[in-house]
Amino acid sequence: MAIRIGIPRALAYYSFYPQWKTFFEELGAEVVLSPLTNKHIVNEGIRNTVTDACIPIKVYHGHVASLADKVDYIFVPRIVGLDHDATLCPKFLGLPDMIKSSVKGIPLLLTPRFDVRDGRFAPVKAWMKVAKMLGAGYHQALRAYRKSIKVKQYYEDLLTSRMLPEEAMSLLDKWAASLKDEQKKLSDMKSSIASARASSAQTLESQNGNIRLAVVGYPYMIYDEFVNCGLLDTLKRLGTTILTPEMVPAKARQAQAKKQPKYLFWYYSNQVIRAVYYFFQENMVDGVIHLTAFACGPDAMVDKLLELDCQKHGRIPYLSLCLDEHTGRAGIITRLEAFTDMLVRKRGGKR
Numbered sequence: 001m002a003i004r005i006g007i008p009r010a011l012a013y014y015s016f017y018p019q020w021k022t023f024f025e026e027l028g029a030e031v032v033l034s035p036l037t038n039k040h041i042v043n044e045g046i047r048n049t050v051t052d053a054c055i056p057i058k059v060y061h062g063h064v065a066s067l068a069d070k071v072d073y074i075f076v077p078r079i080v081g082l083d084h085d086a087t088l089c090p091k092f093l094g095l096p097d098m099i100k101s102s103v104k105g106i107p108l109l110l111t112p113r114f115d116v117r118d119g120r121f122a123p124v125k126a127w128m129k130v131a132k133m134l135g136a137g138y139h140q141a142l143r144a145y146r147k148s149i150k151v152k153q154y155y156e157d158l159l160t161s162r163m164l165p166e167e168a169m170s171l172l173d174k175w176a177a178s179l180k181d182e183q184k185k186l187s188d189m190k191s192s193i194a195s196a197r198a199s200s201a202q203t204l205e206s207q208n209g210n211i212r213l214a215v216v217g218y219p220y221m222i223y224d225e226f227v228n229c230g231l232l233d234t235l236k237r238l239g240t241t242i243l244t245p246e247m248v249p250a251k252a253r254q255a256q257a258k259k260q261p262k263y264l265f266w267y268y269s270n271q272v273i274r275a276v277y278y279f280f281q282e283n284m285v286d287g288v289i290h291l292t293a294f295a296c297g298p299d300a301m302v303d304k305l306l307e308l309d310c311q312k313h314g315r316i317p318y319l320s321l322c323l324d325e326h327t328g329r330a331g332i333i334t335r336l337e338a339f340t341d342m343l344v345r346k347r348g349g350k351r
């Protein structure tokens with residue numbers, strides 16, 4: 001029977017799941033993903049976490065607990081550095097330790113440390129160690145790693161073609177299931193990404209009369225529809241065009257770094273600010289919505305910086321929404337409706 005690896009559907013899942021899944025499946029493991037966030041998962045997270053943790057960390061604990069009796073291992077990477085400018089927030093750095101000490105009755109954890117600052121080959125070495133723990137040979141592990149990196153690239157291409165993570169992931173799954181031949185699979189993915197990009201450009205074109213909103217924040221806040229009370233669905237219902245940081249290509253975000261008076265210490269925070277600078281530069285948005293997590297240290301800084309930047313760039317309207325486990329859907333909907341109504345009026349239009 002294949003080894004079952006559990007992956008919590010939270011935190012860096014939104015950035016890396018297709019890569020992780022591909023790697024483990026290429027090693028012959030079965031990947032078990034925790035369910036969509038729900039009330040039970042949030043409650044389990046609250047029960048298993050220290051009280052002053054932010055909501056994404058509580059939710060992560062709940063996802064780990066939900067996998068406890070279903071898998072042989074749970075994948076809880078220690079992600080330290082994804083670029084040379086910053087590290088991830090301290091809670092990411094201590095995640096495996098927090099989980100080990102807080103969630104009882106869990107199976108063994110796979111906790112590779114990823115830090116690009118340890119050298120060019122550090123990530124591949126980390127993956128090779130994981131493969132060895134799972135009993136895979138060197139060549140099989142290297143093949144799995146190379147394929148996982150290709151899939152990561154396709155996933156990022158789909159996101160920059162303005163797909164949301166769940167849509168992009170299900171498209172990748174469909175491709176993987178429908179094509180047997182490996183080479184054909186990869187070349188088919190490339191051409192499908194090109195057509196997805198063309199059609200999303202057309203969609204934006206056809207929505208040009210709509211209010212265009214940058215919805216920014218950490219991916220685990222923007223794309224977890226339970227945590228953010230269905231924010232993206234509400235904005236779609238209100239007829240807005242939504243842009244998120246993951247829709248900006250990594251190189252274009254990096255090019256904005258020179259506009260930051262000072263880099264922040266935290267990777268995701270820099271990505272949020274650079275994406276907003278890019279939207280301003282390209283004149284792509286009528287307003288900015290920032291999703292912040294209650295008790296998030298980095299967000300205290302990011303939120304103020306974004307507010308000031310919006311003022312500096314022609315007083316672009318700015319809405320900050322702070323979320324925790326008590327946030328109610330009705331309150332979010334009311335604020336989104338008021339914000340979009342204000343933007344419509346500002347343009348001289350009517351609803």
Ligand code: SF4
Nearest residue numbers: 054089091293296297
């Ligand atoms: S960046 Fe903020 S929201 Fe994200 S894990 Fe750290 S403290 Fe929590």
